[in-house]
Structure formats: structure tokens, C-alpha cells
Amino acid sequence: MSLFFGPAVNGIGVIAAGILGSTAKKLIPERMGETLLKVMGLATIYIGFSGALKGEHIMITLASLALGTVIGEFLDLEKRINQLGDWLQRRFQPKDSNVSIAEGFVNCSLLICVGAMAIVGAMESGLTGTHSTLLAKSFIDTVAAFIMASTMGIGVALSGVLVMLYEGLMALMAQFIAPLLTEIVINEITCAGSIIIVGVGLNLLKVTNIRIMNTVPGIFLPILFCMFL
Template sequence: MALLGTIVNGLLIIIGSIIGLFFTKIPERFKETVMHGIGLAVILIGLQMAFSTNQIIIVLLSLLTGAIIGELIRLEEGLNQVGKWLGSKFTTKNDKFSVSQGFITATLIFCIGAMGIIGALDSGIRGDHEVLITKGILDGFTGLVLTTTLGFGVIFSVVPVILYQGSIALFATQIDRLVPANILNELIVEVTAVGGLLIVAIGLNMLKITNIRIGNLLPSIITVVVIYYIYQLF
């Protein structure tokens, strides 16, 4: 079953987020310090991913084109609206921003990364769900901690996680017929590098060092595929 790993990943996020709801009353100073710790760890993870690139020009062009597309379609604004709409259904008016922030932050953390891509590919190509189950355990703990600070919105991130990883897994059941293994492996490296820089941006925002519109950079995850394909042609 190609989607087993994705489903387990989603369930573990839900469980972790629900458990986190019982710890929202801890003192604010604990939450702040814990979030700083997570922010630092997120930056480290992102840097490790970003340094994997073999073609820095591909990464640069992907971020530039992705940023232009994201700003043109105002992607982050749309994500915020989704978060606020969810907030209006489940929280009071004063909590809407928290739900929006929790939804966007958790979605970016859970969706962007090597484990999600490689794990979904393993599920689809080889029927091996170990990577996604391991990712699910990590996501569950991360969701627990994020929920204590960012609130109920974190749990909604399970929807884009399942759609994103599930789509990759289903596509991967046919991908070996379309893309040679060596090209696929190299592409994953560049996608991971771009995703790593977005992860670094998340960490910087969590530490309140910057206020990067990460949502508007998300199209770079798609443009890197196009740019890599053009690069291979020449």
C-alpha cells in the first residue's frame, strides 16, 4: 500500500498535536525558551540540507523564480486566509492569528525536507515505509511542542502533509518508468537544498530575527524541478 507511510505520518502528527493541547498552560517563559531551542535546531537541519547542493546556481535561480511567482500570486496571504478561516471555525476571534501561524509554521516544517520526499518515494517505488514512519515520530514530537506555543492550528497541517506526501508516493509508483534513477537522485539533492534554505528561514522567523515571507518562497520547490530539467538539456 503506497500510502501507508503517509497515513501513519499524519496520524502521529494528530496524536502529538492533541497531546500538546494539554500542555498549553505552561508558563510563557518556558514556551519562549523551548521555541528558541526548536528554532535553533530547525536552522541546523536546514543548513545541513542546504549544504547538500551540487549546483548552487540551480538553487539560486529556483529561489528567485519561486519568490517572483509567490509574490505575484500572493501565496502567503492566501495561506494566512486559510489559517484565519480555520480559526473562525474552531476558536474565538482573539485566537485566529495563532491558528493561522500554527497552521503555516507546522505545514512548512512538516512538508519541506528530505525525509518527506525520500520517504514518499520509497513508499511508492519500493513499498518501504520506514523513512516516513520515522519522520512521523519526529513530527509527532515536534507537533506536540509547537501546539503548546502556537495552538490548535498545528493539527490542521496534517491535511497538506497527507496531500503532499501522498501525491509524491502515488506518482512514485510510476516514476521509475519516466525518470532514470541517477537523474532522480540528483534532482532530490537540489530539491532538498532549496527546501533546506526555506527551513533556515523558518528558524530565523521562529527566533524573531527576521520576518521572511516564507509562503511566497514555496513555489521554488516546484521551479527547482523545471530549472533542473532545463539544466539537464544543456
């Protein structure tokens, strides 16, 4: 179906870049890999701050992130995605490898799935059958996945499957959610998602150890809050 074209391109791009990047990892000295990962963390923080400035209603952002974190902690989403990552590690990691598949899978999944472009782009695919937003996002994600895979290994490639499922689900839900996505709502989703992306960057730099996945429900709560404001 045409509505899945954008999610498929995005996911396949991440898988391909992850495979190529993990192959290139063997050619990259450990010292250079560590520096590349830190640069990726800095770039992620910059992307997060850039998007966070689009928010106009700080109380909606704070309320969304606070309530979203309560929901995420209650459901313990971080534990669940780490369990999935651990299963992938047991299933796919070679015995002679010390690279954490789970770490690459979780970090890349969060970086690519968290953010307004994933939601709005998937909505565009589901409603109009056009995929310009997701195709543009695919280019960005492919570059990011290659860099991450060159330092974090094949787990990054596996996150491409989650990207396809997540964006495909958003495309299917488009008919129900799209009428609620006003300009204000999109700006607040962008702001909340971008703040979470800053957290991803800080975790990549090992500055913090935030349970990022437990904050992700906060991305969707501006839809609810803006309905009553």
C-alpha cells in the same frame, strides 16, 4: 491503499502530538513556552543548515529559489495559506482563547512539508509500497509538533491534515516524477528546501518576517533545471 500508509502515519502522528502538546500548553508557564519556541527556532535553523550543505550546484539553487519566489509571489501562496489558517481559526478557536490557530497551522505545515524527506519519502511510498523514510520522518515530525503545540496551540494539530494531503498527492504523482529524481536532483531539492527551512526558523525567532510560503515552488524547480544541465 498501501501507498497512503506512510502519509497517513505521518499526518496522524502530527495530529496526535498537536493535541497532546496543546493540552500540555496549559501546564507550561508562558515564560517557559516562549523559551521553548525560541529553542525550536534554533533547532529548525540547524536542520536547515545541515541539509543546505548537500547542494553541489549553487547556481541551480539560486535560480530555483529566485524563480520559485517569483512564481510564489505571483500566485500569492502566502496569502492563500494564511486565509486557510484564518478560516480554521474562526472555525475552531474558542472565544476565550488568545492563541493564534493560524500561526501554529502555517508554521508547522511549512516546517513539516518543506524538505526533501517529504517528497522522497512520499515517492518511496507510491513506487515501492515501503514507508521507511516517512516512518522515520514521522518520529521527527511528532516530536517537533508536540514542542510547537505546547507553545502555539491546537493549530499545529490541524496541520497534520495538510501533511496527509500533501504527501498523499506526492505518492500519487510518484510514477511521473520518480524517473526525474536522480541523485543530483535530490541533493539540489534538499539544498533549496533546507534554505527555506532556515527561513522558517528565523521567522519563529522573530528575526525576520519572510513570506516563506511564496518561496516553496523553488523546491521543485531543480527537477526542471537539472533536465537541461
